[in-house]
Amino acid sequence: MTNNRKATIENTNNSRDEQNEKCIEIAVNGTLMRGLELEPNLISLEAKFVREDLTESAYRLFSIDDLHPGMVRVPASGLENVIPISVAVEIWCMPVSGVAKLLQKEPPGLSMGKIKLKDGKTKILGVLAEPALIVGKKDISDFPGAGIANFRDYIIYEGMRITYEAMRKKISLTGDELVTLKKFRNAAQLLRKDGKLREAIVLLNYCVKKLGLNNRLFQNIPDSSSESFILVKNLRLGHKELVK
Numbered sequence: 001m002t003n004n005r006k007a008t009i010e011n012t013n014n015s016r017d018e019q020n021e022k023c024i025e026i027a028v029n030g031t032l033m034r035g036l037e038l039e040p041n042l043i044s045l046e047a048k049f050v051r052e053d054l055t056e057s058a059y060r061l062f063s064i065d066d067l068h069p070g071m072v073r074v075p076a077s078g079l080e081n082v083i084p085i086s087v088a089v090e091i092w093c094m095p096v097s098g099v100a101k102l103l104q105k106e107p108p109g110l111s112m113g114k115i116k117l118k119d120g121k122t123k124i125l126g127v128l129a130e131p132a133l134i135v136g137k138k139d140i141s142d143f144p145g146a147g148i149a150n151f152r153d154y155i156i157y158e159g160m161r162i163t164y165e166a167m168r169k170k171i172s173l174t175g176d177e178l179v180t181l182k183k184f185r186n187a188a189q190l191l192r193k194d195g196k197l198r199e200a201i202v203l204l205n206y207c208v209k210k211l212g213l214n215n216r217l218f219q220n221i222p223d224s225s226s227e228s229f230i231l232v233k234n235l236r237l238g239h240k241e242l243v244k
Contacts, residue, residue, distance in 0.1 A: 022095045022096050022097070023093045023094065023095060023096070024093065024094060024095075024096050024099060024125065025050060025091050025092070025093050025124055025125070026047075026091070026092055026093075026094060026099070026102075026112070026124065026125045026126065026127070027053070027055070027089040027090070027091055027092075027115060027117075027124050027125065027126035027127070028042075028089060028090050028092060028126070028127050029061070029069060029071050029087050029088065029089045029090075029126070029127060029151060030068045030069040030127070030151050031067075031068045031069075031151075032090075032092075032127070033090045033151070033152070034049060034090065034198060035198045035201060035202070035221070035222075036152075036201075036221060037219075037220040037221060038068075038105075041102060041105050042092055042094065042102070045094055045095065045098035045101055045102055046094065046095055046098065047092045047093065047094030047095075047098065047102075048092065048093050048094070049090065049091075049092055050090075050091040050092060050093050051090075051091050052088065052089070052090055052091070053088075053089055053090075053091055053117055053118065054086045054087065054088055054089065054117065054118040054148065055071075055086050055087045055089060055115055055116065055117055055118060055126070056086065056115075056116045056117065056118055056120055057084050057085055057086045057147060058073055058074065058084045058116070059071050059072060059073055059074060059084060059085060059086070059087050059115075059141075059149075060072055060074050060079060060082055060084065060085060060134075060139060060141045060149070061085070061087050061139070061140050061141045061149035061151065062129070062133075062134040062137045062138060062139055062140060062141075063137060063138040063140045063154065064107070064109075064129070064133060064134070064137055065137070065216070066158075066215075066216040066217050067107065067216060068107060068110075069129075069140065069151045069154075070109065070110065070129030070133050070134050070137065071087050071126070071127065071128055071129055072128065072129050072131055072134055073115075073128065076131040077131050078131065078135065079131070082139075082141075083147075085141045085147050085148060085149050086118060086147055086148050086149070087148070087149045087150070088148060088149065088150035088151070088152070088153075089117075089126065091124070099112065099125070106127070108133075109129055109130045109132070109133035110127055110128070110129055110130075110133070111127075111128055111130070112125050112126070112127065112128070113125070113126060113128040114126070115128070140154045143157055150197070152197040152198070152201060153192075153197065154217075155201055155204075155217050155218075156188065156192050156197060156200050156201060156204060158215070158217055159188070159201070159204030159205070159207070159208060159215075159217070159218065160185065160188065160189065160204065162208065162213055162215055163181065163185055163204065163207045163208060163211060163213070164185070166211045166213055167181060167182070167211070171211065173210075173211075177210070181207050181210060181211070183232060183236075184203045184204075184206060184207050184228065184232060185203075185204070185207060187203055187231060187232045187235045188200040188201075188203040188204050188207075190235060191203070191231070191235070199231055201221065202224055202227055202228055202231060203228050203231060203232070204218070205218050205221045205223060205224075205228075206223065206224075206225055206228040209223055
């Protein structure tokens with residue numbers, strides 16, 4: 001191997017090491033997650049999705065006026081007697097220089113802090129809420145339950161609830177349109193049971209927009225009508241429930 005060849009390999013390895021050093025993993029639990037309102041904030045900072053994970057059972061999750069969730073470590077002031085739970089998070093890897101820029105775009109009361117993951121060993125930066133932020137706010141730690149909180153499950157629950165209520169009322173949709181929306185809701189429920197929460201939200205988002213509902217949870221979720229119909233078409237091949 002020539003010296004030039006060795007130099008090229010060394011430079012390549014050094015370049016890779018520099019990239020690895022510049023990348024830091026962070027855990028997000030709300031609107032920064034894939035498919036939700038603020039995912040573009042991560043993408044614009046060249047962050048890359050790594051995996052889904054869970055925190056250790058040491059937190060509670062609150063809805064801050066349905067604008068975003070707030071995860072608080074317990075016990076905290078006013079939360080001395082609550083049962084701690086594990087929170088579903090997404091792990092993203094982003095350039096170190098982007099962390100400060102990301103924080104600047106986060107709502108007041110949210111900050112970065114060290115959290116521990118479900119394995120009890122891994123410590124990672126994560127988005128946390130100040131205890132004062134969650135005073136008087138809705139505790140959504142029981143979605144889906146069994147000691148785990150997931151902001152996507154809360155979105156799905158609310159989406160199912162408001163679309164059901166809207167379709168019971170007299171609305172300006174044709175019979176065919178209502179049948180389609182019912183199939184979409186059925187499909188979303190099936191996807192939820194299968195653990196495909198992102199896909200369930202896509203369908204419910206279509207329903208919410210089609211019904212003209214003004215709901216903050218769905219207000220800025222990107223609409224993907226074509227993806228919604230493809231999801232239902234594929235599900236109908238294996239689920240008779242969709243034709244009800």
